[in-house]
Amino acid sequence: MFIVIISFPPIKDGRDADFKKWFASSGNAFSKFTGFVSRRLLNPVDGGNYAAIVEFKDQAAFHAMHGSPAHDEAGDQVKPLFDGKPTPIFYQVVDA
Structure with missing residues (x-):
């Protein structure tokens, strides 16, 4: 399993x-990609x-989605909402 934890920058006021609407709609688009497992938004307590x-089945499946026109379009839609850039950290699940 391949996991990305994304820290989003501050969202512009208002x-x-x-x-949240963008996150839901882009998640729906990304869920159609082969190897997609899940995508969850976290609100800090x-x-x-x-x-x-x-979460994706493997790194190749994630990169197929990440390099797609759907991903580029989603990025273009959300950029005006941010005050900065998202920071991703990539993980491979360790089977213990």
Whole structure:
């Protein structure tokens, strides 16, 4: 399993509802890709910025989605909502 934890930058004032709507609609688009497992939005309990957990079957499946026109379009839609850039961290699940 391949996992990405994305730390989102601050959302511009008054744009939270737009961001959540974008997250839902882009998640629907990404879920159609082969190897997609899940995508969840995290709201910090004690303040701070949103984060997301994205799970794919493997790294190749994630990169197929990430390099797609659907991903580019989603990125173009969300950029105006951010005050900064998202920061992804990539993980491979360790089978213990």
